[in-house]
Amino acid sequence: MRTGHFQETTGQLIALTDSPAVIGWTGVLIAGLLAAPLVVGNYELTLMVTVLIAVVGAVGLNLLTGTTGLISLGQAGFLAVGAYGNAVLMVDYGWPVWLSLPAGGVVSALISLLVGIPSLRLKGLYLAITTLAFSFIVSHVILYAEPITHGPNGIFVNGAKILGVNVQKGPALYYLTLFVAVCVVLMVLNMQRTRLGRGWLAIRDHDIAARAMGIDLTRYKLLAFVVSSFIVGIAGGLLSLQIRFINIDVFGLILSIEALAIIILGGMGSVAGAIMGAVFLTLLPEAIRIAFNLILTPGSAFYSTYVYEIRGVAYGAVIVAFLRFKPDGLIGLWRDARKYWSNWPLAY
Amino acid sequence: MDLFLLFVSTGLVIGASYGLIAMGFALVYKATGVVNFAHGELVMLTAYVAFSLTQAFDLSFIPLMLVTIPISMLIGLALERIFIRPMLGEPVFSIVMVTIGLAVILRGVTMMIWGPDPHNLTAGVTTRVIMIGHLPFYAAQLMSIAALAICTALAWAFLRFSRIGIAMRAVAAHETAALLVGISVKRIHAIAWALSAALAAVAGVLFAMNFKLAPDLWFQGLKSFPAVILGGLDAILGSAMAGLIIGLIENLSQGYIGQGLRETSGFIVIIVVLMVRPYGLFGDKDIERV
Numbered sequence: 149m150r151t152g153h154f155q156e157t158t159g160q161l162i163a164l165t166d167s168p169a170v171i172g173w174t175g176v177l178i179a180g181l182l183a184a185p186l187v188v189g190n191y192e193l194t195l196m197v198t199v200l201i202a203v204v205g206a207v208g209l210n211l212l213t214g215t216t217g218l219i220s221l222g223q224a225g226f227l228a229v230g231a232y233g234n235a236v237l238m239v240d241y242g243w244p245v246w247l248s249l250p251a252g253g254v255v256s257a258l259i260s261l262l263v264g265i266p267s268l269r270l271k272g273l274y275l276a277i278t279t280l281a282f283s284f285i286v287s288h289v290i291l292y293a294e295p296i297t298h299g300p301n302g303i304f305v306n307g308a309k310i311l312g313v314n315v316q317k318g319p320a321l322y323y324l325t326l327f328v329a330v331c332v333v334l335m336v337l338n339m340q341r342t343r344l345g346r347g348w349l350a351i352r353d354h355d356i357a358a359r360a361m362g363i364d365l366t367r368y369k370l371l372a373f374v375v376s377s378f379i380v381g382i383a384g385g386l387l388s389l390q391i392r393f394i395n396i397d398v399f400g401l402i403l404s405i406e407a408l409a410i411i412i413l414g415g416m417g418s419v420a421g422a423i424m425g426a427v428f429l430t431l432l433p434e435a436i437r438i439a440f441n442l443i444l445t446p447g448s449a450f451y452s453t454y455v456y457e458i459r460g461v462a463y464g465a466v467i468v469a470f471l472r473f474k475p476d477g478l479i480g481l482w483r484d485a486r487k488y489w490s491n492w493p494l495a496y
Numbered sequence: 497m498d499l500f501l502l503f504v505s506t507g508l509v510i511g512a513s514y515g516l517i518a519m520g521f522a523l524v525y526k527a528t529g530v531v532n533f534a535h536g537e538l539v540m541l542t543a544y545v546a547f548s549l550t551q552a553f554d555l556s557f558i559p560l561m562l563v564t565i566p567i568s569m570l571i572g573l574a575l576e577r578i579f580i581r582p583m584l585g586e587p588v589f590s591i592v593m594v595t596i597g598l599a600v601i602l603r604g605v606t607m608m609i610w611g612p613d614p615h616n617l618t619a620g621v622t623t624r625v626i627m628i629g630h631l632p633f634y635a636a637q638l639m640s641i642a643a644l645a646i647c648t649a650l651a652w653a654f655l656r657f658s659r660i661g662i663a664m665r666a667v668a669a670h671e672t673a674a675l676l677v678g679i680s681v682k683r684i685h686a687i688a689w690a691l692s693a694a695l696a697a698v699a700g701v702l703f704a705m706n707f708k709l710a711p712d713l714w715f716q717g718l719k720s721f722p723a724v725i726l727g728g729l730d731a732i733l734g735s736a737m738a739g740l741i742i743g744l745i746e747n748l749s750q751g752y753i754g755q756g757l758r759e760t761s762g763f764i765v766i767i768v769v770l771m772v773r774p775y776g777l778f779g780d781k782d783i784e785r786v
Contacts, residue, residue: 219589221596266771273531273592273729277721278770281763284718292756401718405600412593453612457604464604467597471590472582 162341181326185319193322194390195434200325201386202426204332206410207419208379211336213408214417215345216372217352219276222263223380223407225283228399230256230381231388232290235303245308245315249328249385256381257374259286264373268366283404287396302395305388316389325386332379337419339375348372352417402460409463412470415477424478429466433459498630503751504744509637509706511723511743512644516699517716518723518735519647520692526668526730527688530588533595534575536717537602538693542568543700544610547617547709556620557639564701565694572693576686584682599714607711614710621705636705643698648736655732660687668730722762725769728779738777 155161165171185193205227212218233252237243243251263282267275290297297303308315315324339345347368350358359365388394406429414425436458440451451458474480517539524532532538546564549555555563579598583591621639625632655661666674667684675681703716720739727738742762750758769776 266767270770270774273588274770274774276592277531277725278767280718281721281766284763285760285767288756288760402600405596408593408596454604454608457607459604460600461604461608464597464600468579468594468601471586471594471597475586475590 164337164341178330185322190318193318195431197322197325197390199427199430200322200329201383201390202410202430203329203423204325204386205380205383205407206414206422206426207332207336208376208383209407210411210414210417210419210422211339211348211379212372212376214411214422215340215352216348216369216376217355218267218369218372219273220279220376221276221404221408222279222281222283222286224399224401224403225279225286226256226260226377226380227384227387227403228283228286228290228396229259229377230384231394231399232297232303232384233381234385235305235388235394236296238308239303239305244310245389246310249382249389252385252388253378253381256384257378260373260377261370264370267373268369280401280404283399283401287399290396300395302393303388305392305394308389316392321390324389328382328386332382333419333423336379340419344368344371349417402456402463405460405467406463409467411477413466413477415479418477418479420482421477421479424482428478429463432462432466436462499751501629501631503747505631505633507744507747508740509633509640509743510746511740512640513699513703513706513716513739514720514723514742515644515736515739516640516647516695516702517720518727518739519651519732520695520699521717521720521724522727522730522732522735523651523692523695524688525724526732527664528580528685529671530580530591530595531724531729532689532692533592533717534599534602535692535696536714536720537599537606538568538572538575538696539700539703539717540711540713541571541602541606541700542693542697543617543704543709543713544606545571546619546697546701547610547615547704550617550619554620560619561698561701564697568693568697569690572689572691572696573686575693576689580685580689581682584685599717603711603714606714610711612711614708615704617701617704617709619701619705634706636702640702640706643702644736644739647695647698648733651732651736654691660684664688719762722765722769724776725766726776728776730780731776731778734776734778 155166160166184196188196205223209220209223212220230252233255234245234248235252237248237251238245241248263279267278270278291299293299294301306316310320310324313320315321340348347358347363350361350363351365351368351372355365358368387398391398410425410429411422412425413429414423415421433455437451437455440458444451470477476483517535520535520538521532524530524535542564545567546560549560549563553563575598579594580591583594621635623634623636626635626638627633653661655665663674663679664684664687666677666679667681671681674684699716700713703713720742723739723742724735726742727734727736742765745765746758746761749761750756
């Protein structure tokens with residue numbers, strides 16, 4: 149019987165994975181994702197794009213909240229900045245999308261410095277409230293800065309092309325988001341195994357101890373803000389490409405809550421958890437819709453009238469239930485299952 | 497000058513509603529150390545309960561409050577018992593997240609029960625305009641300000657003289673020590689939630705009478721955050737004062753500086769206060785900083 153899994157060198161300890169099974173299955177997953185557009189229909193493909201965008205956003209938020217322990221309730225604000233950055237640069241200034249998408253992320257990252265600086269002195273609740281205030285300020289600035297953002301009229305985002313291919317529909321959009329999602333996941337996984345990533349973890353676990361060990365809190369926290377908002381901004385840009393029309397109503401408070409629900413559901417601080425959370429929570433409304441269609445008559449008035457409320461209640465229930473019964477989230481469930489499997493028939 | 501006084505008077509009216517809501521936040525924070533993000537939803541829910549009561553029994557204002565407040569306190573107790581009590585001992589972050597989840601749930605449920613259409617809640621109060629000097633007021637507006645004054649006085653007396661109020665201050669000062677001298681911390685938490693729900697009921701009914709009863713009333717909870725932060729998260733009476741200040745700031749900045757500041761100036765105040773003086777004007781200076 150295996151007595152444990154031992155890592156004996158630093159190299160082993162910080163390797164992305166040392167398990168051939170993980171590498172193999174990841175390969176299978178990637179191949180499956182690449183082949184998906186050949187198999188699935190249009191509707192499923194749209195759903196998968198939504199999931200992938202949620203993955204990008206969740207991995208970004210997870211870096212800030214899960215890894216560094218800085219709670220953000222302003223996710224919607226960063227998404228809005230990224231989406232508007234991309235849309236304005238692309239539509240009004242005619243930038244190509246491969247440039248405007250990262251540029252939206254950069255704008256979001258720059259603006260995050262504004263929130264990041266006051267939040268250096270704050271933690272926990274106070275930070276949550278600051279970020280919340282920030283997202284309201286952002287939405288009002290967008291609403292009133294009409295010359296740049298078109299204010300209440302919103303922006304139509306059309307005609308994004310890469311190499312002459314319209315990347316706003318069908319498989320092209322899917323491959324674009326898949327590419328971005330894979331890049332982001334790889335980037336974050338690799339960042340987490342550097343000095344920077346370990347510094348973030350140390351800050352989360354005990355900031356004073358982290359400072360005593362020589363971690364520059366100011367720099368590391370600001371970096372966490374910048375990197376996280378860059379990623380979230382890109383998710384916002386992708387969102388604007390997918391939904392094709394953005395106005396400020398898209399980026400309500402519920403989006404920030406959804407983002408937090410995703411990382412709580414997945415398990416804080418773990419990239420795999422964030423991915424699982426994004427997949428499950430994005431598909432949750434779908435599952436609810438199907439369930440309602442089974443129980444009630446199809447297209448019942450109750451469901452269609454209160455679709456947003458039902459969704460909100462479901463998010464709330466997920467947050468409450470997971471915090472109460474499984475604070476480690478889905479990734480915790482997975483770890484338990486794995487442990488049970490490899491230790492069976494012993495308890496541990 | 498008249499314009500200025502008008503801004504001030506309307507600012508005080510909306511400020512009174514912020515103050516009432518902020519007191520509820522501060523009460524729960526002081527006793528339990530948790531910011532209850534669902535407080536705005538509690539305000540909305542209790543206002544809707546009051547609305548249903550007026551529909552069913554046609555009550556006038558005072559009897560309505562006498563019925564609504566106990567019901568709200570029961571709601572507060574139930575929410576604390578079901579959602580918050582089991583989380584006792586978990587990190588504050590988890591509990592706060594639970595209140596956020598609770599907020600979304602309450603919002604959705606309220607909407608599903610009472611529907612999306614706005615209602616008028618008059619509770620038999622006259623809609624005639626009352627002139628004080630040159631300034632016109634509605635009766636409900638004056639009632640808001642009076643309610644804030646009464647609630648502040650009651651809260652002061654409660655915390656100063658009543659046994660439970662003193663126990664609550666003891667819990668706020670040091671939970672373990674309070675436990676050691678025989679105070680049931682759990683019961684104090686529950687009472688704090690009940691009282692905060694009672695304040696929510698007062699705030700909710702008066703807000704609905706002054707404006708409208710619509711499913712976006714929960715947003716007043718977030719709009720009251722600036723008051724809580726400015727007053728100090730744990731300063732119950734300070735939050736009431738700060739509510740008035742925030743009401744004035746919002747109205748005057750909207751009136752004299754520019755459009756859109758009514759919605760944002762409060763949040764700008766939050767950021768400034770948190771940068772300069774995170775414990776607020778009246779709060780305890782004991783805030784952990786990094």
